[in-house]
Amino acid sequence: MIKHTGGCHCGRVRFEVLAPEDIPASECNCSICTKSGHVGLIVPKERFTLLQGEGLLSTYTFNTGVAKHLFCSHCGIKSFYIPRSHPDGVSVNVSCLDAGTVKSVRAKPFNGQEWEKQHPSGRAESYPE
Amino acid sequence: MSETVRRIQGKCHCGNIRFTFLWPDSGAKIPVRACSCTFCIKHGGVYTSHPKGQVDIQVENESLLTRYRFGTGTAEFFICSSCGVVPIVTSTIDGDEYAVVNVNSFEGVKRSELDQSISDFDGETTESRLARRKRNWIPNVSVKLGPYN
Numbered sequence: 001m002i003k004h005t006g007g008c009h010c011g012r013v014r015f016e017v018l019a020p021e022d023i024p025a026s027e028c029n030c031s032i033c034t035k036s037g038h039v040g041l042i043v044p045k046e047r048f049t050l051l052q053g054e055g056l057l058s059t060y061t062f063n064t065g066v067a068k069h070l071f072c073s074h075c076g077i078k079s080f081y082i083p084r085s086h087p088d089g090v091s092v093n094v095s096c097l098d099a100g101t102v103k104s105v106r107a108k109p110f111n112g113q114e115w116e117k118q119h120p121s122g123r124a125e126s127y128p129e
Numbered sequence: 130m131s132e133t134v135r136r137i138q139g140k141c142h143c144g145n146i147r148f149t150f151l152w153p154d155s156g157a158k159i160p161v162r163a164c165s166c167t168f169c170i171k172h173g174g175v176y177t178s179h180p181k182g183q184v185d186i187q188v189e190n191e192s193l194l195t196r197y198r199f200g201t202g203t204a205e206f207f208i209c210s211s212c213g214v215v216p217i218v219t220s221t222i223d224g225d226e227y228a229v230v231n232v233n234s235f236e237g238v239k240r241s242e243l244d245q246s247i248s249d250f251d252g253e254t255t256e257s258r259l260a261r262r263k264r265n266w267i268p269n270v271s272v273k274l275g276p277y278n
Contacts (some may be wrong), residue, residue: 008171009167009171009172009199010199029141032142032212032214034233035141035142035144035212035216035231035233035234036172036173036212036213036214037171037172037173037174037233038173039173055194057209058211058213060143060211060212060213062142062143064165068155069212069213071213073195073210074195074197075168075197075208076172076195076200076208076209076210076213076214076215077168077171077172077213078138078213079171080151093171095170095173096171102145
């Protein structure tokens with residue numbers, strides 16, 4: 001497990017996250033992940049630290065309202081958010097990680113268009129490894 | 130335009146920014162480009178345009194529209210301040226407005242109808258960049274601000 005850093009486009013939102021150098025990522029086909037280009041590294045919140053920009057984050061919700069879609073109010077980039085599958089965790093956008101620490105991205109498709117079928121209990125039972 | 134024109138609807142997630150893109154060649158696959166600039170990498174932006182196309186953009190609530198610029202400052206990214214999605218990019222060249230549309234914001238278009246490639250325009254001069262946009266981007270652009278009809 002190593003420390004990766006990342007952020008939005010304009011640099012106002014910055015974070016660090018502990019994750020392997022070979023990143024396990026989820027490529028979801030749901031309406032919001034498609035439109036916002038989110039490729040998710042989902043981690044427990046203890047492994048994520050927001051370094052700056054908290055006051056600049058806008059929150060968007062829809063459907064059940066469980067997921068908190070956070071994006072920089074200046075540049076619009078959604079560098080991380082609170083996912084419906086892991087409401088006590090964080091989904092970091094792999095595309096927003098700084099260059100230099102990521103060895104590879106192991107992207108796995110997730111059928112978020114049929115979200116309830118993937119998570120019949122209403123949430124995920126574990127974190128991806 | 131001929132009768133082969135295809136009408137493609139698109140929008141941000143919440144629907145504040147909508148567009149109708151008239152694609153002049155309904156029989157062909159739509160060539161799309163995953164842009165590798167610093168902004169589009171983070172937003173997963175994948176675009177298309179047609180030099181004979183038309184796009185009519187409507188923004189219901191103008192106060193929820195951010196026009197973001199960076200780098201050469203010659204392109205405007207239409208960001209919805211409500212949901213964060215960027216469905217449209219425009220560029221004003223010699224007084225005329227040109228646009229590309231983000232195919233990830235299309236409604237009702239299958240992935241199999243798209244023909245994807247990757248574009249890298251790094252190192253291009255501003256002059257050649259604007260000339261390329263003039264050749265390739267959608268030249269007929271209208272932007273309407275205010276409630277939908």
